[in-house]
Amino acid sequence: MGRQTVKYTIINCFPFNKMEFTEYYKDIKDSKKLNLRSSLRELTLNGLSFWDQFLGGDKTSEKPRIQFLYFHHVFKDEEKNLDDLLKVLSKKYVFLSYSEAVNKILKNEIDKPYIVFSSDDGLKNNLAAARILDRYNVKACFFINPTIINEKDFSKIKKFCSTQLRFPTVEFLSWEEVNLLQNMGHEIGSHTMNHINIADSKEDLIRDEMHASFDVIQEKCGLVKHFAFPYGRFFHFNKIGNKICFEIGYESCASAERGCHINNPKALKQEELFIRRDQVVFNWNPKHIQYFISRNSKLASIQNSISPFL
Numbered sequence: 283m284g285r286q287t288v289k290y291t292i293i294n295c296f297p298f299n300k301m302e303f304t305e306y307y308k309d310i311k312d313s314k315k316l317n318l319r320s321s322l323r324e325l326t327l328n329g330l331s332f333w334d335q336f337l338g339g340d341k342t343s344e345k346p347r348i349q350f351l352y353f354h355h356v357f358k359d360e361e362k363n364l365d366d367l368l369k370v371l372s373k374k375y376v377f378l379s380y381s382e383a384v385n386k387i388l389k390n391e392i393d394k395p396y397i398v399f400s401s402d403d404g405l406k407n408n409l410a411a412a413r414i415l416d417r418y419n420v421k422a423c424f425f426i427n428p429t430i431i432n433e434k435d436f437s438k439i440k441k442f443c444s445t446q447l448r449f450p451t452v453e454f455l456s457w458e459e460v461n462l463l464q465n466m467g468h469e470i471g472s473h474t475m476n477h478i479n480i481a482d483s484k485e486d487l488i489r490d491e492m493h494a495s496f497d498v499i500q501e502k503c504g505l506v507k508h509f510a511f512p513y514g515r516f517f518h519f520n521k522i523g524n525k526i527c528f529e530i531g532y533e534s535c536a537s538a539e540r541g542c543h544i545n546n547p548k549a550l551k552q553e554e555l556f557i558r559r560d561q562v563v564f565n566w567n568p569k570h571i572q573y574f575i576s577r578n579s580k581l582a583s584i585q586n587s588i589s590p591f592l
């Protein structure tokens with residue numbers, strides 16, 4: 283399924299540089315070099331996840347709630363990790379599509395422990411992820427930046443990755459592949475046109491970026507319902523962005539702030555809902571991922587669902 287491009291070499295512009303896309307997470311990890319801080323983090327999480335299990339972490343997984351998880355990449359050396367994680371999660375949770383989850387939160391119909399998957403940035407290896415998600419009948423939402431979809435110019439891709447994503451050079455989906463994801467039952471959401479930091483942008487640019495991505499995705503995919511703002515932390519968004527989001531016609535707005543969602547005594551309007559999502563890197567120890575999920579369950583609050591940008 284899909285085109286597998288192993289190497290991307292441009293010889294006419296840069297005769298002495300062979301340019302390749304990053305295909306293994308190991309290469310990214312190696313380039314970062316493990317430092318004392320990351321080793322300490324690993325050790326701390328080992329201890330915390332051990333105690334969480336010891337103190338009944340499994341019990342917290344039974345609490346009715348919706349936990350959104352999102353990822354950026356499933357490199358070749360992460361495919362098995364994703365499969366393993368889905369195997370574990372499928373025993374304890376029911377998987378929902380993104381739209382099903384948003385509707386359940388708005389209607390206060392959270393009656394079971396649910397997990398929802400989404401992905402940001404539209405990397406080509408999201409296709410491999412979709413094939414693995416398919417084995418567990420998981421329907422995800424893929425948030426894309428239309429500017430970089432279908433881009434073939436290596437130097438433009440490299441620039442986008444380093445300036446907008448702060449990431450090594452990776453290949454992105456084509457529109458054909460985006461449509462393939464849709465045909466597999468996944469949803470396509472907007473992540474702005476150019477992966478801008480909304481909090482740092484003027485109102486006109488915010489409106490253009492959110493509007494143009496809505497229009498392009500609607501034209502190419504027929505439908506776009508959900509928006510996730512780039513970089514994802516509270517300080518990357520603002521009231522103007524939230525207002526424009528719902529004026530344009532998006533039905534939900536997502537962050538990358540950790541947390542899960544529980545029923546709210548008062549029904550929320552679309553523009554009052556603020557989706558929280560936990561990032562997962564499949565190379566992480568699955569016990570650590572479960573620890574974060576369990577911690578969210580313990581800290582679950584109705585405030586989590588309410589937008590701080592009203």
Ligand SMILES: [Zn+2]
Nearest residue numbers: 402403512513
């Ligand atoms: Zn992003």
